[in-house]
Amino acid sequence: MKVMIRKDAAGSLSAYVPKKDLEEPIVAMEKAQMWGGQVTLANGWRLELPDLAADTRLPVTVEARRLEDA
Structure with missing residues (x-):
């Protein structure tokens, strides 16, 4: 599924x-x-999440896979 990862002004990450x-x-x-x-x-x-470079700029849209609950 397409997921956009971003960081807010406080530095918190969200999807x-x-x-x-x-x-x-x-x-x-x-x-x-x-x-x-x-x-x-x-x-x-x-x-x-996919394997991207550590310095990937945010926001970025990626193809992520949702994992089933254990």
Whole structure:
């Protein structure tokens, strides 16, 4: 699914899913950087993000995969 990742003025990361008209803060990251790993949104969704360069400029729209809850 298409997901736009952006950072607000306070430095908080959020994810916007246009198809669901959903915007949620990113509350956890699997590893130190989010690219190529998993992030957790405030609503409990877990997304697997593509492997991009650490210095990728935000906002950026990527193809992410929603992971099923365990």
